[in-house]
Amino acid sequence: QQKVQQSPESLIVPEGGMASLNCTSSDRNVDYFWWYRQHSGKSPKMLMSIFSNGEKEEGRFTVHLNKASLHTSLHIRDSQPSDSALYLCAASRNSNNRIFFGDGTQLVVKP
Amino acid sequence: DPKIIQKPKYLVAVTGSEKILICEQYLGHNAMYWYRQSAKKPLEFMFSYSYQKLMDNQTASSRFQPQSSKKNHLDLQITALKPDDSATYFCASSQEPNTEVFFGKGTRLTVV
Numbered sequence: 001q002q003k004v005q006q007s008p009e010s011l012i013v014p015e016g017g018m019a020s021l022n023c024t025s026s027d028r029n030v031d032y033f034w035w036y037r038q039h040s041g042k043s044p045k046m047l048m049s050i051f052s053n054g055e056k057e058e059g060r061f062t063v064h065l066n067k068a069s070l071h072t073s074l075h076i077r078d079s080q081p082s083d084s085a086l087y088l089c090a091a092s093r094n095s096n097n098r099i100f101f102g103d104g105t106q107l108v109v110k111p
Numbered sequence: 112d113p114k115i116i117q118k119p120k121y122l123v124a125v126t127g128s129e130k131i132l133i134c135e136q137y138l139g140h141n142a143m144y145w146y147r148q149s150a151k152k153p154l155e156f157m158f159s160y161s162y163q164k165l166m167d168n169q170t171a172s173s174r175f176q177p178q179s180s181k182k183n184h185l186d187l188q189i190t191a192l193k194p195d196d197s198a199t200y201f202c203a204s205s206q207e208p209n210t211e212v213f214f215g216k217g218t219r220l221t222v223v
Contacts, residue, residue: 031209032209034211034212042216043201043214043215043216043217044154044201044214045214046211046212046213049211088153088154090212092208092209094209096166096167096208097142097144097159097161097166097167097208097209098156098159098167098169099144099156099209099212100156101146101153101154101155101156102153103153104153104154
């Protein structure tokens with residue numbers, strides 16, 4: 001059974017601060033990881049994807065992946081109030097069409 | 112300009128009735144999905160289709176039946192509705208399996 005665990009459940013950071021979100025898959029056969037962001041009342045939208053070990057940076061967002069431990073993390077520097085949203089980690093295997101999502105981390109950036 | 116159109120946006124249904132949720136995508140994608148999101152359960156994978164063929168079904172109940180009449184069309188028929196079915200149902204698509212998934216705006220279903 002493919003499962004994705006995210007932590008923390010919720011996170012409050014001050015404006016301009018760093019937010020760090022974690023995600024681990026319990027499926028040893030996972031090949032792909034994604035991070036999605038969902039603002040309240042809206043649909044999820046992909047932020048970043050990472051498929052190989054290492055780090056990937058896009059603007060204020062950085063993702064890390066350690067495939068050996070099946071752990072990925074998302075870091076948001078210089079957090080803005082507009083970053084307040086539910087952050088969803090997703091994972092899938094190359095061998096099937098299921099993309100499973102974690103429960104999410106609710107991020108609040110306080111001005 | 113929405114590229115994945117879901118209808119209706121809101122739906123109220125009586126327990127025991129049947130409803131069809133409509134989804135069309137204009138992204139030229141080959142894979143389509145249904146997800147469900149409620150307060151009790153987070154974003155939950157239901158079905159995946161690729162080139163109009165059912166690839167995966169993670170929904171235990173046969174009350175949920177996807178229907179694909181055209182490549183860019185994936186409806187969801189729900190029969191014998193229960194209050195527990197109340198949720199937002201998201202249709203989604205991707206170019207191919209395991210590529211970026213794009214979500215529609217969702218249909219919020221309330222079963223009374």
